[in-house]
Amino acid sequence: MPNSTATEKTLSGKASVRLTQAIITGELAQGQKLSEADLATRFGISRGPLREAIRELEGLRLVKRIPHAGARVVQLDKTSLAELYRVREALEGLACRMAAEQMSAAEVDTLFKLLDSHEQDIAAADGARYFQREGDFDFHFHIATGSGNQMLIDLLIGELYQLLRMCRYQTSHVARRTGPALKQHRQIAEAIAEGDGDLAELLMRRHISGAWKSMSEMLDNKAREGRNEQ
Amino acid sequence: MPNSTATEKTLSGKASVRLTQAIITGELAQGQKLSEADLATRFGISRGPLREAIRELEGLRLVKRIPHAGARVVQLDKTSLAELYRVREALEGLACRMAAEQMSAAEVDTLFKLLDSHEQDIAAADGARYFQREGDFDFHFHIATGSGNQMLIDLLIGELYQLLRMCRYQTSHVARRTGPALKQHRQIAEAIAEGDGDLAELLMRRHISGAWKSMSEMLDNKAREGRNEQ
DNA sequence: TAATTGGCGATTGTTGACAATTTCGAGGTT
């Protein structure tokens, strides 16, 4: 529940969060065309606000619009995901370094509490699911915010994370190793607590490039399965 | 003339580029409110397309919108600029590394031709002006494009560079040392030509952090002058 | 006199009808 923009009172705002949800959950499939008339009637609003909502999602990079040809949900093929992770590594690396340099003691404390909470969730029955679905983002969210760099925060939370959520949600059915990830999170948190910017950035970059490696393999497996099924 | 989006046939598209120009040149001052009715009549269009244009600029981070309270041109104070340059260093560093890793020979050639052209412009009478206003961007544009990472390209060209252009255009009256910048550009281009990603990233980061240092000093001087005038 | 509240004006949000453009299919031609 990010909802960065505090715009939930206006119709276009409501439509925007609803559309975002629909896209992230896959209710609107990747590459699917967004018919203005259809969606407007489905949401019970006029086409005006709906168009603005679509433009808002365009800003979040969740849809691509072509004049006179309509808007489609963005397509995340393997190439795009590789690009996304590469950019993410650079930006989150920076965020992590800045967080280490200037997070307040209270914020660091919250960070560790987050980790404890996640550990418990994982111990629980369906913890793995929860962790991979949204819990993981709490950690990265908190670090991004802790960077204190508003532009960086906007870029990460407002754009990259939406795409990541979409990708992750739609591949959440496959198993994931949550153990290593949590251990890496702890290491990162400790580097931040010690104010070691160099180490914090290094660990975060390694964490993300590892996540990409894992995701990349998974996509290959999925592609192979798909071929075999046919 | 970036105009990434090939949308110039629709009214909202035209209004968008016109607004962008007005903001970058300072014809619309920073922090100024954008009245829908006023701008619509000034552009000879209806409020509908104009609203969409404003939302487009919101995506470029050139305006900030608050529901029921209107849109204002973004305010670039020193803090925001520091944030911008920090993010830019990370992203252009990455772009430069990737460009070094995989730019084609033809692209590298174009890069050097660009540098030659810039050198001549500087030699000319008002070369310094031209260089600082737009010519410099050609160089960074080309490297961003050469990274081959579409997401990175969108982020740099679609968002960061617009803000930089605005900032630079509006401070273009002050003197700038163009010599060192051009020399650094040459060094970067050579690192790219040799495929040395590490060096290319290092040099680009240094180039940008140096640019920020120079810009930062200039802002301080300006602030001091302002104080003395009063 | 200072703070509060009420209403008035201005601005933004929303709507449904209308215009322009693209797309898709039918028909004819080579």
Place this chain on the structure above:
DNA sequence: AACCTCGAAATTGTCAACAATCGCCAATTA
């Protein structure tokens, strides 16, 4: 049979009127 052209339907873009919300100023009250 394949290709091109033309036209109609569907979709997007634009408009002007209407409704809702916010900010400001004045009147009122403690």
